[in-house]
Amino acid sequence: MCGRYTLLADELEILNEFNLEKPIDSYQPSYNIAPGQNVLAIIHDGKEKRAGYLRWGLVPSWAKDEKIGYKMINARSETAHEKPSFKHLMSRKRCLIVADSFYEWKKTDQEKQPKRIELTDRKLFAFAGLWDKWVDEDKELFTCTILTKDANEFMQDIHHRMPIILPENKEDEWITPHKQHPKEAHEFLQTLRADEFKAYDVQSYVNKAKNNDENCIAPLA
Template structure:
């Protein structure tokens, strides 16, 4: 699964990297410990609307938007369900009521510097950070939804998202059996295309070449607490053999 990640690049950098327009307005600041229910930056591609609100079907616009991590389906009675919808399994999302509409019509990319995962070794949970070796952003496949509070018609529309996961491959499978569904640049346009509902071929685990370009780095258990947030969380930490690092914090929201 993906329950924690790092996203530190500013919107201008992401807009250039993903060839998108920055429409975030109030984007979240650099976050080295992104946790569920936080606001995150997502990339979508939609048909723009003119000044009268009419949709221009002849073109599309790729843009950066701010969403809340934890998808709230349009039919949900209240927004609290979102905390349980941070991930969607790529193998079954098309059949799940919470995700099938978003998979068909509301797909996004969640850019990340890297993600955290924990390997259990007896009573010890060792966190690892996975990040591209070349410093580029990961493109995690995501789904999004718009939710209206029927009990408060004046409340703003809540835009939420979920990270798609898949079977871990290669050395990543030695840490955890699941991983985010990563998209290579050649798949971005097809994944974001608002006029395409069939993306089955893009739901397979990433290629061995894409995974080989990642660095798998052990890090300190300070990342276990969402209260900790800073570049030191990304630093390589090599546990002393046979001496477990003191687990000072309980793992939250993983």
């Protein structure tokens, strides 16, 4: 799964990396992005790519209670094209969720050791995501979820699941707004080759979502 990540790049780096023309409103880097927070995402509105904020934790348009979002921070890519919560989103509401590393906790005999995981060959990347709009009377929410898959060889030593990170040359294809059958989107994800990772142990300081400073990414002494 993916339950915590970072985005430390400055705004200009993000605009250049994802070929965005318009500035990002209220952009703030973060050492410890957690479920329930607003996260930077990129969609294609049919005319251009746009970056903005979505709340992490999907609230489907048909949900009766927005609290369901806390249970839907991730979606299994193997079955998302079949599940009512995600099926129609796979065909028309795909997004990029911008990050530069993520955290995962490796189980040991005594504890769970947090690790920071980065790509070896590029700094910024995008998780494959889905988004939706939820309306209840006068309240409106735009929310998202991160798609996951079985861990690759590197990640298996840390956790049995991992977020889907899109290859750089596949990012625009993922958010292209043309209608696509959910199964086609599913098959697209299954063909992706994962980038190479590197990881290091960090302090348990990162375990608390309220902690958000450079100590989160400091290597464990």
